[in-house]
Amino acid sequence: MTATIQAIRTRSHRYALRRPWGPDVPDIRVIAVEVQDADGRVGYGFSWTPSIGGPAVQAMIDEDLSAFLIGRPAEPAIWDAAWTHLHEAGGGGITTIALAGVDLALWDLQARRAGVSVTALRGRRHDRLPVYGSGVNLHYPLDELVAQAERWVAAGHEAVKIKVGKPDLAEDLDRVAAVREVVGPDRRLLVDANQRWDLDTATKAVTALARHGIGWIEEPLRADDLTAHVELRRRIDVPIALGENLHTVYRFREFLDAAAVDIVQPNVIRVGGITPFLRIADLARDRGATLAAHLLPELSAQIAFTLPEPTWIEDVEDARFAQLGALQHPVVAVAGGWVSGGPERGLGFAFTDPRG
Numbered sequence: 001m002t003a004t005i006q007a008i009r010t011r012s013h014r015y016a017l018r019r020p021w022g023p024d025v026p027d028i029r030v031i032a033v034e035v036q037d038a039d040g041r042v043g044y045g046f047s048w049t050p051s052i053g054g055p056a057v058q059a060m061i062d063e064d065l066s067a068f069l070i071g072r073p074a075e076p077a078i079w080d081a082a083w084t085h086l087h088e089a090g091g092g093g094i095t096t097i098a099l100a101g102v103d104l105a106l107w108d109l110q111a112r113r114a115g116v117s118v119t120a121l122r123g124r125r126h127d128r129l130p131v132y133g134s135g136v137n138l139h140y141p142l143d144e145l146v147a148q149a150e151r152w153v154a155a156g157h158e159a160v161k162i163k164v165g166k167p168d169l170a171e172d173l174d175r176v177a178a179v180r181e182v183v184g185p186d187r188r189l190l191v192d193a194n195q196r197w198d199l200d201t202a203t204k205a206v207t208a209l210a211r212h213g214i215g216w217i218e219e220p221l222r223a224d225d226l227t228a229h230v231e232l233r234r235r236i237d238v239p240i241a242l243g244e245n246l247h248t249v250y251r252f253r254e255f256l257d258a259a260a261v262d263i264v265q266p267n268v269i270r271v272g273g274i275t276p277f278l279r280i281a282d283l284a285r286d287r288g289a290t291l292a293a294h295l296l297p298e299l300s301a302q303i304a305f306t307l308p309e310p311t312w313i314e315d316v317e318d319a320r321f322a323q324l325g326a327l328q329h330p331v332v333a334v335a336g337g338w339v340s341g342g343p344e345r346g347l348g349f350a351f352t353d354p355r356g
Contacts, residue, residue, distance in 0.1 A: 029054030043109025047101035092247025103273025138163035159188035165196035
């Protein structure tokens, strides 16, 4: 018989980014979560946000999830009951991000009970997976963007991604052309507009950028505007990627069934944890879409190692937890354009205290 949840504990950490992602994103917030069962065993998970929302996530875990979950089975299978409980507070965002911390801890606990990693518990299918170099770099001057692209090439990345969405399309075209020259004709060049365009602007911009052989256009429009994505997909030939701002399997299903997206990019934390991430992966496979996990390579890779299909893993320059000094020990290895390895037990996340 499965032991029940006895206690849920949280602790908030703030880690400065080596280079801010913008004036409003100088750091990341991690809410470390511990779930203890009635047998005294502990599972370790976390929730995550870029600068904004950390205290709200922690309060939801402490005030709402803990009271609801204590005394229930310490198993990931309680996800649906917990989501039903939280749903009145919002259909995604803070609610799913909070739930992710507990879900990860429960998966970690289940694997620790078995004496294995979460990857081994689910069944590892890949020894390594390809990593694409990524950067939050729209604010970089052109020479710094080019230097970043050169570092990606030197690191062995076979695909790279840059931001677009400058007020003047000509500047976007110059920047993409410069990066294409650096990476050469054979590497994949991906671009991300971070929801900056309306439908007509996106149509014009993507049509122009396509001459540089871009592999996908990510978040060209407001992420919740399904109708506009359907029309844009009709107008352009470049594949559309999105998903970091879709928070539930229902939203992913809507976009897939409307043929509005080619590459789905769930963020493990934003969708509510490993449990719903796996459901979204199954849905994408069933609909014939490509899956490309969003951010958090040290977590995303551990899950993607267990999926049937090889999956691209995003690695934002200088933003891995290990690079920020957030981890007591690394959990995966990234080298030569590949991610490999993994912990021996659970998910392996043990966070440092930046306060010393």
